[in-house]
Amino acid sequence: MSKPFSIGVDLGGTNLRVAVVSREGQIVDKITVSSTGNIIESLVGAIGKLFSGEINGIGLAVAGLTDGKKILNAPNLPILREIDFVRILQERFNTPVYIGNDASLAALGESVSGAGKDLNTFVMLTLGTGIGGGVVYNRKLLSIAGELGHIVVEPGGRLCGCGGKGCLEAYASARAMSTVAIEAIELKRETMMVKDADCAITPADIYKYANLGDPLAIEIFKTAGFYLGIGIANYINIFGPDAVILMGGLIGAWDIFIKKAIKTATASAFKELYAKTVIIPSTLGGDAGIIGAAELTYC
């Protein structure tokens, strides 16, 4: 008989977020601590504050590739690979411990208590600095490599952080949009956009200028939206989902960016499959991964 609560953890680069999550996928308590010191000490301390006899197990969401027990690759926080979180936490708390990819677990979280709650099959995309995602198929999280941001949308195109060329992430991520804006300014394209003190431009800046009518800013979002739409059309043709759920800071630019993606996907996907698909925002936002991690203890 499973216990009514689990601990979900988001192992981020600057923060560790630890939450008590109910069987129904509701967060009932949450603490955030810095992950810049001794990560295992901070993690054990934070879990210790929330742990009780009512806890069914612990689930960890990490930005990287895992095999369910170990972290195989964590490009943004390589130190994580050297720590055997599962063994350490199992021994310390005497409870089952699971680990999974954060974007994939965000999809699982949305299926438990978010925008995917009543859906059988959906594709979830996290649109942030990079692009990740997961697929829930017939109400189960598909155990696939799941590098959804690295499908090729432009053969031989822009260089991606993964070493490939023309990946979706190299066109429709926050990092990609900022890079394109900086390149255009350096090429003296006509624009109101200016680089900040760090010679950077955030998507929020680009969005601000797009709303002021800056043609370059609008073009950057529309180009990114076009490629996102190509990606979405491919996922629709493969999975025939009920929905494509989008999350991350970039969906704040829904009216320019996502509208263009929807238009492109409509024109590119197999019509009979697209007819049953809706493209909708996540309802859990940043909590989706934690809720999905906690759900691992019940799967």
Ligand SMILES: [Zn+2]
């Ligand atoms: Zn790539």
